[in-house]
Amino acid sequence: GALLLAPALVALLLALTRLHAWGPTSPGVLGAAAAALLLLAGFVWRERRAASPLVDLGLFRRPAFAGGVVAVLLSYAMLYGMFFGMSFALARGFGEDPLVAGLRLAVVPVALGLLAPVGAHLAERRPLATRLLGLAVCAAAALTLAWLLEAGTAALPTVMAGLAAYGAGLGLFIAPSNSATLAAAPEAWAGQAGGLLNLMRALGTAIGVALAATLLAWQLAPAGDAAVRTTGVPEATLLAAVGAVMWLQAGLAALAALASLAGRSGRG
Numbered sequence: 508g509a510l511l512l513a514p515a516l517v518a519l520l521l522a523l524t525r526l527h528a529w530g531p532t533s534p535g536v537l538g539a540a541a542a543a544l545l546l547l548a549g550f551v552w553r554e555r556r557a558a559s560p561l562v563d564l565g566l567f568r569r570p571a572f573a574g575g576v577v578a579v580l581l582s583y584a585m586l587y588g589m590f591f592g593m594s595f596a597l598a599r600g601f602g603e604d605p606l607v608a609g610l611r612l613a614v615v616p617v618a619l620g621l622l623a624p625v626g627a628h629l630a631e632r633r634p635l636a637t638r639l640l641g642l643a644v645c646a647a648a649a650l651t652l653a654w655l656l657e658a659g660t661a662a663l664p665t666v667m668a669g670l671a672a673y674g675a676g677l678g679l680f681i682a683p684s685n686s687a688t689l690a691a692a693p694e695a696w697a698g699q700a701g702g703l704l705n706l707m708r709a710l711g712t713a714i715g716v717a718l719a720a721t722l723l724a725w726q727l728a729p730a731g732d733a734a735v736r737t738t739g740v741p742e743a744t745l746l747a748a749v750g751a752v753m754w755l756q757a758g759l760a761a762l763a764a765l766a767s768l769a770g771r772s773g774r775g
Contacts, residue, residue: 574770575688583711622678641679
């Protein structure tokens, strides 16, 4: 199972990260995507027949668990896609020193950490409503940042407020989502469920950065030019490109909300 799953994920990420440089119809991207699909199909076939599978696919027959792992993947894609895009906005668009830009980005995990206990408390009574509230806050913050960056009216105080709101929204969502997903798995499968959740976090991180990088490259590249550099790009152009990445984060929040709704247990 591991020998099939690991190269499948590598092929998937290769297709995503090289989508702009090679082109969506290039042999490299199509070949990597085809390899990912074939290897994942082989993984499913193998796991369904293995006496001791790496992943018991019976877990995914539980809507609350299946929807939960998808939502967790998307939430980490949102977190690291935001980090990737806004690092360029702060360092290149606003001319911040890299250290200062990194410290400004720290407002996201700080807000996330402060709101996570609140999210966990609220989720004891209204788990689904709390998760959806968190995603709504994330989407609103991302859309506001997108509008400000694309319009050229963004100022550092408003950007910091948007980043804080985005982190707060993730704080309301991630902890309740993790808890609900693990709770949806039978106790006998707790180890596998925890391992899958960790895999989704890592995969979501990689996918979020890959998608954000591809979109940023598409926004900045001259027609027909695959070589993209953020240095030398006019500040307004770079900030507008990062604004497109913020639209992507809002879209991921909407998909995470749909995954949460699809996996609701009826208690939220």
